[in-house]
Amino acid sequence: MKFLREIDADSLVPYILTSSLLLLVSAFAVPGIAVIFIQDLLFFSYDHWIFIRPVETYKGFGIAMISIAVILLSFLITKFYMEKKEKEYKLTVVHLLLIVVTIPLFIFSISHYAYFDDNGVHGNDFWTLSEDNIAWDDVENVSRVVDPSSRKVFSYHFSDNNITIDIPYDTQDTRIKQTITEVIDSNDWEVEEIYSE
Known part of the structure; x- marks a missing residue:
């Protein structure tokens, strides 16, 4: 954190701008690939008759990517502003916390799904991490x-x-x-x- 607080904003420009632009542009394509890959890695089973990925799964993942890009740009802009005013930059912790708060959005997105198998219907709502199950007979x-x-x-x-x-x-x-x-x-x-x- 001390490094981020003391580093010169000009030296961060190429890294943050490139990262932010990549995140913003890829937020419209990468969620489709990333969600399928990660969900298959975590939840794939030959027993599934069908595995359903709701649209909210992709949207949540994309919004999380855009959020991180915005936080990075906010960090850069506020750092430039504080340097221009010749004041000590004190928002490092705030920006790091905002990035940490965004991580659950990735997790909730990945764990949002539904599927059918021999046992019944199964689903995991967006804001939960626990799977609901209903047997066919029930x-x-x-x-x-x-x-x-x-x-x-x-x-x-x-x-x-x-x-x-x-x-x-x-x-x-x-x-x-x-x-x-x-x-x-x-x-x-x-x-x-x-x-x-």
């Missing part, structure tokens, strides 16, 4: 969120007495469509429709 209600005007389906909800697991639905993804249809048909469940507002 499913008591299946509903889907529908746009009332276009009839587009946004997601399916599988519920038992205590838990509801939200499964994002994309009509372009034939694997999700086929798996959900097969699960509902094989268990002869009635699907309740919930209209989105």
Whole structure:
């Protein structure tokens, strides 16, 4: 920290600007690759019928990358400002803490998923690190969120007495469509429709 506090801002410019620009530009492409790679590394199993990565997973990862880039630029700008005013720079700890606070966003993004297997439906919401599980025999209600005007389906909800697991639905993804249809048909469940507002 002492090094960051005392180092000259001009000598940091090439490193921070390059890092920030790389983070900002890659925040729109890297999350797709990074999330798939890391989730497969951590959660892959041949037992999964389908593994679903909600859009929020990629968005959260990208926002975390952008946040770090903004924090780095803020560090550089405030350091330049303090040097111009010939004052001692005292915000190093604040910027380091902001970067540390951003790390959980990466973790929550990676641990946000859902999947089906022989045992049931499983999901991990964005702001939790614990996986929810509902066995197929314990499913008591299946509903889907529908746009009332276009009839587009946004997601399916599988519920038992205590838990509801939200499964994002994309009509372009034939694997999700086929798996959900097969699960509902094989268990002869009635699907309740919930209209989105």
